[in-house]
Amino acid sequence: MTSTLWTRLQDPNSAVKALVARDADGAIRGFCHYFLHPNTWGTAPICYLEDLFTDPAARGQGVGRALIDRLVALGREHGWGRVYWHTQETNATARRLYDSVTDGADGFVRYVIRL
Numbered sequence: 001m002t003s004t005l006w007t008r009l010q011d012p013n014s015a016v017k018a019l020v021a022r023d024a025d026g027a028i029r030g031f032c033h034y035f036l037h038p039n040t041w042g043t044a045p046i047c048y049l050e051d052l053f054t055d056p057a058a059r060g061q062g063v064g065r066a067l068i069d070r071l072v073a074l075g076r077e078h079g080w081g082r083v084y085w086h087t088q089e090t091n092a093t094a095r096r097l098y099d100s101v102t103d104g105a106d107g108f109v110r111y112v113i114r115l
């Protein structure tokens with residue numbers, strides 16, 4: 001995406017933040033939700049990227065990559081320890097992007113007990 005305008009949506013009463021990618025006309029082309037949490041192994045806050053979604057009409061144009069890059073840049077600016085996220089094992093499209101912006105999945109496996 002050659003021209004991206006960024007909006008950080010920040011309700012002071014909510015821990016959940018959003019980063020929105022807009023095109024040159026101001027139309028929203030993608031977003032991600034994230035929040036910071038403490039880390040028991042260090043003092044820097046950790047960023048959990050909750051979800052990432054891009055406009056189906058704008059896919060494959062670098063919007064998803066740009067959102068991750070922007071979040072990482074924010075993290076560097078603010079001293080976060082890391083940015084991490086989950087995806088479904090079968091989400092091949094998302095994993096292509098994630099494999100290209102990281103060193104690959106880090107080997108952790110998620111377990112859930114639904115309450």
Ligand SMILES: CC(C)(COP(=O)(O)OP(=O)(O)OC[C@H]1O[C@@H](n2cnc3c(N)ncnc32)[C@H](O)[C@@H]1OP(=O)(O)O)[C@@H](O)C(=O)NCCC(=O)NCCS
Nearest residue numbers: 052053054059060061062063064065086087093094096097
């Ligand atoms: C996953 C998703 C966010 C990717 O967004 P995107 O804006 O299309 O991603 P990008 O254009 O930045 O793609 C970057 C890389 O991902 C890969 N990629 C993305 N879409 C692809 C496609 N349709 N075919 C092949 N590779 C693709 C490529 O490796 C691409 O690298 P390149 O630019 O060097 O070719 C988007 O497909 C989406 O919103 N999917 C539905 C929701 C979802 O599954 N979210 C992830 C949940 S964890």
